[in-house]
Amino acid sequence: MQDLRASYELTNVQNLHGDAVRMIQDQLAHRSGIWKHRPELLKPEGLEKRIEKLQEQCDIWFDRINKGNKFFWKGLMDSEKYMHAEQQPYGMGSPEEMLILVQYCARSWIETDGALEWAKKKM
Numbered sequence: 452m453q454d455l456r457a458s459y460e461l462t463n464v465q466n467l468h469g470d471a472v473r474m475i476q477d478q479l480a481h482r483s484g485i486w487k488h489r490p491e492l493l494k495p496e497g498l499e500k501r502i503e504k505l506q507e508q509c510d511i512w513f514d515r516i517n518k519g520n521k522f523f524w525k526g527l528m529d530s531e532k533y534m535h536a537e538q539q540p541y542g543m544g545s546p547e548e549m550l551i552l553v554q555y556c557a558r559s560w561i562e563t564d565g566a567l568e569w570a571k572k573k574m
Contacts, residue, residue, distance in 0.1 A: 453502060454565075455493060455498065456498055456499070456502065509569070510573075513570070513573050519543070519544060520543075520544050520545075520548055520549050520552065521544065522544075522545070522546045522548075522549035523549050523552055523553070524570060524573075524574050525574070526546075526549040526550065526552070526553045527553055527556075527557060527560060527567070527570065528567070528570070528571065528574070530553050530557035530560075530561070533549075533550050533553045533554060533557075534553070534554060534557065536550055536554075538550060538551055538554070
């Protein structure tokens with residue numbers, strides 16, 4: 452949504468053709484299956500509030516994950532190291548649990564544009 456906001460700001464650039472901006476916005480719309488089914492989320496009206504709400508939710512989510520396993524975020528940033536490591540018995544919040552969590556979800560983070568960069572900033 453931040454990229455979408457930036458694309459709307461491009462409409463103010465005088466030498467930029469409007470078709471180019473629409474093409475960028477169309478490409479952004481295809482990045483998420485949610486937007487395909489909820490095109491109203493792409494409208495500029497209320498975009499800032501939607502971005503703020505999502506940022507608040509992501510901040511809460513980040514903190515809860517950190518409280519649940521303080522090793523997770525650092526492990527995610529170094530996921531290649533853990534992707535093929537042998538799983539061990541684990542306790543909640545342990546480095547061994549982080550290994551399993553990273554193996555289960557790192558691909559989603561890697562394949563989602565901007566997700567790892569967001570997490571790095573939060574760390």
